[in-house]
Amino acid sequence: MADNIADTLAAIEIGLKTQAQRFLPHNVAHFNLQTHTLSRLIPLMAETLNDTHPLYQKLIQLDAAWCQLEMGLYGLCSDCETPINITLLQHNPLRQRCGACQQKYIPHPLKKL
Numbered sequence: 202m203a204d205n206i207a208d209t210l211a212a213i214e215i216g217l218k219t220q221a222q223r224f225l226p227h228n229v230a231h232f233n234l235q236t237h238t239l240s241r242l243i244p245l246m247a248e249t250l251n252d253t254h255p256l257y258q259k260l261i262q263l264d265a266a267w268c269q270l271e272m273g274l275y276g277l278c279s280d281c282e283t284p285i286n287i288t289l290l291q292h293n294p295l296r297q298r299c300g301a302c303q304q305k306y307i308p309h310p311l312k313k314l
């Protein structure tokens with residue numbers, strides 16, 4: 202199980218790094234991102250991407266997912282620590298929250314009316 206998750210996360214990482222390549226700051230644009238760790242890449246991306254940018258968000262989520270996997274906490278909600286529904290996780294392996302906490306985390310636009 203854990204091996205499959207690591208494979209999945211590694212595949213996501215390659216995809217995100219490929220996307221990130223074109224957002225590199227000019228002075229480091231020659232970097233081959235595939236050889237760089239996320240902890241090196243994320244501060245670089247912070248220089249060129251807004252922290253609400255979807256790619257930046259995914260890099261942060263991926264970094265968190267790797268940490269969770271290392272600590273044996275992968276698949277647990279980061280707010281309430283309930284196991285996240287497996288179907289939701291398969292749909293988005295970087296998901297950090299269970300359904301209930303996710304709804305609380307991103308308020309439904311209609312609730313603001």
Ligand SMILES: [Zn+2]
Binds near residue numbers: 283299301302
């Ligand atoms: Zn939760």
